Amino acid sequence: MNILLLGSGGREHALAWKLAQSPSMGQFYAIPGNPGIAEHAELIEGIPLSAHDTIVKWCQDHGIDFVVVGPEAPLVAGLVDRLEAVGIPAFGPTAAAARLEGSKLFTKELCKANSIPTAAFGRFTSAAEGAAYVRQQGAPIVVKADGLMAGKGVVVALSEEEAVDAVEQVFAGGGTEVLIEEFMEGEEASLFALVDGETVVLFGSAQDHKRAFDGDLGPNTGGMGAYSPAPVLTPELERRALDEILIPTARAMVAAGAPYRGVLYAGLMLTADGPKLVEYNCRFGDPECQVLMPRFKGDLVQVLHATATGQLAQVTPEWSQDAAMTVVYASRGYPGPHQVGSPIGGIEAAAELDGVLVFQAGTRRKGVALVSNGGRVLNVTATGATLGEARDRAYAGIARIDWPDGFYRSDIGWRALGKGAR
Numbered sequence: 001m002n003i004l005l006l007g008s009g010g011r012e013h014a015l016a017w018k019l020a021q022s023p024s025m026g027q028f029y030a031i032p033g034n035p036g037i038a039e040h041a042e043l044i045e046g047i048p049l050s051a052h053d054t055i056v057k058w059c060q061d062h063g064i065d066f067v068v069v070g071p072e073a074p075l076v077a078g079l080v081d082r083l084e085a086v087g088i089p090a091f092g093p094t095a096a097a098a099r100l101e102g103s104k105l106f107t108k109e110l111c112k113a114n115s116i117p118t119a120a121f122g123r124f125t126s127a128a129e130g131a132a133y134v135r136q137q138g139a140p141i142v143v144k145a146d147g148l149m150a151g152k153g154v155v156v157a158l159s160e161e162e163a164v165d166a167v168e169q170v171f172a173g174g175g176t177e178v179l180i181e182e183f184m185e186g187e188e189a190s191l192f193a194l195v196d197g198e199t200v201v202l203f204g205s206a207q208d209h210k211r212a213f214d215g216d217l218g219p220n221t222g223g224m225g226a227y228s229p230a231p232v233l234t235p236e237l238e239r240r241a242l243d244e245i246l247i248p249t250a251r252a253m254v255a256a257g258a259p260y261r262g263v264l265y266a267g268l269m270l271t272a273d274g275p276k277l278v279e280y281n282c283r284f285g286d287p288e289c290q291v292l293m294p295r296f297k298g299d300l301v302q303v304l305h306a307t308a309t310g311q312l313a314q315v316t317p318e319w320s321q322d323a324a325m326t327v328v329y330a331s332r333g334y335p336g337p338h339q340v341g342s343p344i345g346g347i348e349a350a351a352e353l354d355g356v357l358v359f360q361a362g363t364r365r366k367g368v369a370l371v372s373n374g375g376r377v378l379n380v381t382a383t384g385a386t387l388g389e390a391r392d393r394a395y396a397g398i399a400r401i402d403w404p405d406g407f408y409r410s411d412i413g414w415r416a417l418g419k420g421a422r
Helices: 010-019 052-061 072-076 079-085 104-113 127-137 160-172 235-255 300-308 347-351 387-399 414-418
Strands: 003-007 028-032 066-069 121-124 141-145 154-157 178-182 187-196 199-208 211-213 217-220 225-228 261-271 274-281 323-331 356-360 363-366 369-372 376-384
Touching (some): 003 010, 010 028, 010 300, 010 356, 010 376, 066 079, 072 079, 104 178, 104 235, 127 141, 127 160, 141 160, 160 178, 187 235, 225 387, 235 261, 235 274, 261 300, 323 387, 347 356, 347 387, 376 387
Parallel strands (some): 003 028, 003 066
Antiparallel strands (some): 121 178, 141 178, 187 261, 199 225, 211 217, 225 323, 261 274, 323 376, 363 369
16 A cells, blocks of 8 residues: 655654564655654655645655545645545545644534533634633633644633733734633643544544743643553543543534544543543644554554544454553753754764653754754654553653753653552
8 A cells, every 4th residue: 555644743653663664564754754654655845735626646656545634724725625535545634624633613513512521611703702701700711722733722711811911912913713611620632543434443642842931821722742652541441531522522513514533633622520621632742642653552554544434343453551641852941042954963862772762843954964843853752561561761861861951751651650650
C-alpha cells in the first residue's frame, strides 16, 4: 500500500516511525515532513498543506492508496472530503465532522442537546455581553475563542478582570463570538478513541503538561511533555467516559448527517461527579501521540485504514504494559519570541540508550547539520516497565543531547509520580 503522511511535527514523526513498521507498507511519502520523518519516508518538497488541489493531484499521479492526515487545519478545511471524492481513502474526519475541534461552540451545543457532561457555558457576540456575564458569574471562569487556536485559545481566568480582558482580546483579535464556561474542579486527562460512525474503540490515554516551566508555572504552551497511560484514568472512569461522552458524541454526529471517522481525542476533567468533556480534538495530540505510538503493539497502517474504510469493528488494538514519557526540548523563549537555526547534536547518542527514541518536531537541515526550526524542537521519549523508569530513561537521553539554545522541564510526570504511580 502506497501511503502519504501529511504534517511536519513531532506527532507526525511518531506516526511515521510506527507506520513504517507495517508489513503492508509500500512506497511511503510525507508532505512536508522533517529530517526525522525523512528517515522513514521520502519527503515531497514545495507543496504546502493548504494546497489541497495540488495534494489531490499529486496523490492521483503517484498511485497513493491511503493518506494519513496529522494536523487539524487540513481536516477542518476539508482535505479528507477532497481525497474521498476521487476515491482515495484518508484517515481523518470530513470537514463537517471536524467541527468537533474546529468550532468549540458547535461542540458545546452538541453536548447540551445530547446531555453529554461538560461545563455550563454561555456564548456571546459582543465584548460587552461577555463582560456582563463574567461579572454575573464571578471567577475563576474560563474564556475560549472559537476556531482553531493551536492549543492556545483558552484562558483560565482567576479574576473577573483577567476574564474581561480575555473576552476583549478575542474581539480585538477579529473574533466574532466568545465562549465562556464554568471553571471545573478536578484533574485533566486525555482519552483517545478510534471512531467509525457509531463504532468507538478506545485507543489509549495520556496526560500532558501545558505550562512552560517546572511546577506547572509560566505561560501556556502546546505541551511540554506527556506520559501514557494516565494513572488517574482508571478502567471505571474510562468506561464512564466511553459510555457517557464518546459513544453519545459518535451517535449524535451520525444523527446530524456528519458521521465521524478518525481519531477522537477527548480532553477530560475528572470531577467529583465523574468525567466531563473539556474539549475535543480531531487528531492525535502533540506530544501525546509521541507516548501512544511506542506503547501500541499492532499494525498502525491496518488499524488506521480499517477506521477510514468502515472496518473498525474488526480491529482490537493491542498495547504494551510499559509506560511511556516524552519530554519536549524547546527553543529558549518559547512560547514567546525565540531564535531558530541553532545547531543540535547528540540525537544519535541519546537514541542509543535502551528504550529511548528522539522524535523531531521543529528541525531542518542546514547542509549536513541539524538545526532548530521552531518552538518545540525535539521530543525525547522513553518507555519503561514503570513510569519512573521511563522518566529516568528520557532524562538520561536529554543529558546526551548537545543543544545550548534549548530548554526543557525537569519535572514531567510529577503529579502522577507524586501520587505513587510506578
